[in-house]
Amino acid sequence: MKKYCKLFLVFFVLACQQKASDLTELFSFPKSLKEVSGIVTIQNSELIGCLEDSGNKSKVYFLDLTGEIQHSIKVKGLENKDWEDIAKDPQGNLYIGDFGNNDNIRQDLAIYKLDKTALTKSEIHPSAIIEFAYPEQKDFPPKKKNRHFDVEGYVVFQNNFYLFTKNRSSNFDGTAFIYKVPNVSGKHQAKKIGEFKTGPDYQNYAITSVALSPDQKKLAILTHSKIILLENFKGDDFLSGKRTEIDLHHFSQKEAICFKDNFSLYIADEKVKNTGGKLYEFKIQTPTQN
Structure with missing residues (x-):
């Protein structure tokens, strides 16, 4: 009996010693923005652009670094069927x-x-519409064990979009696909260019957002509790470089990530009851001093 009590005590002490989160809370989103699903920086990171997902307005909002909405754009002629992420290209187009x-x-x-x-x-029409489909998907919906065609995160890189799938299959094993779609108006078949595993359980390893650093040398994949950082990749073979898994020691419905600069990230979570609905900063490394 004493042996089991000692084991319990060890586990209890380890649980209590869990590392505090490295996230720095910056602000709470306005009450009108409860389901932020994508964020992006503009104007040299002085403003945060954001949008919400399905059922919300077809708008993009621009907030200052105190969380106040400074401007919003209604995107005319579009329904917000399920807006899951927002990205930008090197020229600043969204x-x-x-x-x-x-x-x-x-x-x-x-x-x-x-x-x-x-x-x-205050109101604009999209200047281009890029439609796409997954050639591997034959049924709508597929069997529950084969539901790999949801996406909540993507990036723009070398005039293409790279989409990272969110595994919705009943036998979740962390499998995620990477699809490539050209940044050209029209209808396209997405090209599957990669496959990898994030981790064993849905709660901690389902992909909710993806971001590319300004120097295009780091790619951050967000889940509810972790960041998977890919670095030193060759071309668009993101899986060819170094992979680092970062535990945020903070679990919430994190849905959006973007780089503030090459060394730090912004992360947003959705408001769920009395938790979340905030913007955080996370530093992934300190710039090397020359």
Whole structure:
């Protein structure tokens, strides 16, 4: 009996000594923004652009670093079917990823381009619509064990989009696919260019957002409790480089990530009852001093 008591005491002490989160809380989102699903920096990281997912307004909001909404854009002619992420290219154009597909039933997946020159307006039409489909998906929906066609995170790289799938299969094993779609208006077949495993359980390893650093040398994959950092990859073979798993020691419904600069990230979680609905900063390393 004493042996079991000692074991219990050890586990209890280890649990109590769990490392505090390295996340720095910056602000709470306004009450009107409860389901932020994508964030991006603009104007040299002085503003945070964000959007919400399915059922919310077809708008992009721009917040200052205190959390106040400074401006918003209504994207005309579009329904927010399931806006899951927002990205930008090196020129500063924004892209809305309308590809949320929880039940793997959608056949209207699309990405919408917002020109940099129009971001000060209150209403705009998308300047380009990129539609795509997954050639591997034959059924809508597939069997529950084969539901690999939801996406909540993507990046723009070398004039292509790279989408990282969120595993919705009943036998979750962390498998995620990487699809490539050209940044060109029209209808496209997404090309599967990679496959990897995030980790063993859905709660901690389902992908909720992806971001590319400004120097395009780091790619951060977000889950509810972790960051999977890919570095030193060759071209668009993101899996060819170094992989580091970072435990945030903080579990919440984290849905959005973007780089503030090459060495730090912004992370947002959704409001769930009395928790979340905040923007955090996370430093992944200290710049090397020359």
